[in-house]
Amino acid sequence: MTSRQINPPPRLLMGPGPINADPRVLRAMSAQLVGQYDPAMTGYMNEVMELYRGVFKTSNEATFLVDGTSRAGIEAALISLIEPGAKVLVPIFGRFGHLLKEIAVRAGAEVAVREKTWGQVFTPEEIEQAIVEERPALLALVQGDTSTTMNQPLAGIGEICQRHDVLFYTDVTASLAGNEFSADAWNVDAVTAGLQKCLGGPSGSAPITLSERAVEAIRSRRHVEAGIADGTEGRGTRIASNYFDLAMIMDYWGPQRLNHHTEATSMLYGARECARLLLQEGVDDAVARHELHGRAMLAGVQGLGLQVFGDIAHKMNNVVAVEIPAGIDGDAARTAMLQDYGIEIGTSFGPLHGKVWRIGTMGYNARKDAVMLTLAALEQVLRAGGAEVRPGGGAGAAAEIYQAQPDRGQPGEHDQSLQSTHPLQSRGVSP
Numbered sequence: 001m002t003s004r005q006i007n008p009p010p011r012l013l014m015g016p017g018p019i020n021a022d023p024r025v026l027r028a029m030s031a032q033l034v035g036q037y038d039p040a041m042t043g044y045m046n047e048v049m050e051l052y053r054g055v056f057k058t059s060n061e062a063t064f065l066v067d068g069t070s071r072a073g074i075e076a077a078l079i080s081l082i083e084p085g086a087k088v089l090v091p092i093f094g095r096f097g098h099l100l101k102e103i104a105v106r107a108g109a110e111v112a113v114r115e116k117t118w119g120q121v122f123t124p125e126e127i128e129q130a131i132v133e134e135r136p137a138l139l140a141l142v143q144g145d146t147s148t149t150m151n152q153p154l155a156g157i158g159e160i161c162q163r164h165d166v167l168f169y170t171d172v173t174a175s176l177a178g179n180e181f182s183a184d185a186w187n188v189d190a191v192t193a194g195l196q197k198c199l200g201g202p203s204g205s206a207p208i209t210l211s212e213r214a215v216e217a218i219r220s221r222r223h224v225e226a227g228i229a230d231g232t233e234g235r236g237t238r239i240a241s242n243y244f245d246l247a248m249i250m251d252y253w254g255p256q257r258l259n260h261h262t263e264a265t266s267m268l269y270g271a272r273e274c275a276r277l278l279l280q281e282g283v284d285d286a287v288a289r290h291e292l293h294g295r296a297m298l299a300g301v302q303g304l305g306l307q308v309f310g311d312i313a314h315k316m317n318n319v320v321a322v323e324i325p326a327g328i329d330g331d332a333a334r335t336a337m338l339q340d341y342g343i344e345i346g347t348s349f350g351p352l353h354g355k356v357w358r359i360g361t362m363g364y365n366a367r368k369d370a371v372m373l374t375l376a377a378l379e380q381v382l383r384a385g386g387a388e389v390r391p392g393g394g395a396g397a398a399a400e401i402y403q404a405q406p407d408r409g410q411p412g413e414h415d416q417s418l419q420s421t422h423p424l425q426s427r428g429v430s431p
Helices: 023-029 039-056 070-081 095-106 124-134 157-163 212-219 246-253 265-281 283-303 330-341 368-384 393-404 415-421
Strands: 062-067 087-092 110-115 138-142 167-171 190-192 205-210 319-323 356-360
Touching: 023 265, 039 062, 039 205, 039 265, 062 070, 062 246, 062 265, 070 095, 070 167, 070 190, 070 205, 070 212, 070 246, 087 095, 087 124, 095 110, 095 138, 110 124, 124 138, 124 157, 138 157, 157 167, 167 212, 205 212, 205 246, 205 265, 212 246, 265 283, 283 319, 283 368, 283 393, 330 356, 330 368, 368 393
Parallel strands: 087 110, 087 138, 138 167, 167 190
Antiparallel strands: 062 205, 190 205, 319 356
């Protein structure tokens, strides 16, 4: 059998992720490989750690990459933090809370759950009450859940956890760089993310940061039979996974550079470029860009006469859930968007399957032209399906948002002018 060179069809990915990767990230990933212990590679790894401290807004020394998709980062964090038999509290308000629960169960935890109706979020008081009732060792909480498009407020949760001597883990895969987040200011102990949402890269690398409390908890799980020869006194149970053992991965990324696996070099290049570009733009400016284009998309779908799912006050900046109008075949409409216009929007899961579309404005696609094109195509698909929509209402409503607030530009528009102010230059790291 012969096969042709891969040639993916052109698509504008306006779903909940993945999105179109920034071309500069793809270019970085095409760079030539170097050896794992080449001084250049060691330098790139050090740069990645420093860059992602800026992305997560943390001073944590233990800030690095887990090789694998965002789920690899989640599993590494949970399997390394959770002692078998320990109690873990998982507040669930969407599909990815259920994922945290499943992974915690597989790690041998006793899992306590609190659930919210999809489309709602938890208050700090509700979470503290659950902590008081359950007395967990770890709180595992999603920030942005794309299944519902809700953004769980995290401010104050870390302080509650510290007061009750509970470790606090959060998954920010869908929200980081498009919504406010600060690991240190919010006292978060462990955070994992992915590249394929607001960071503007491909799936395949999971940035992670760990507080000193989390590092101590992970490193304490060393057993004599683990073959540790550094004098560390082990206690507790050994981390069950070799690949996802964060104690070993920290040794690999640390000054010892103890061999653990072969770093996914091309993904490291891509993750480095994602972070470099974000810090070049400015994290707060990137969040503001996502807020603007997300608000324009929200106004646009409402301008078409469509209903929005969930508590809009707690919606993520970078994705909106739109209720499928009565009489419209949701899957057929998504197919028409893809085949006729080359635009992908998302379906949903669980209780929302077949009831909503999820439309994203994130990463490289958080820009005016992508928003306006998607709204225009959606209007035509809805009209062809027999839905009553306001002609031009979507694009018109979005245009009003842009007229009221100047467009923050497209990703990379001012790339050259910002090179000289790159935050790593003052620290001797070349951008």
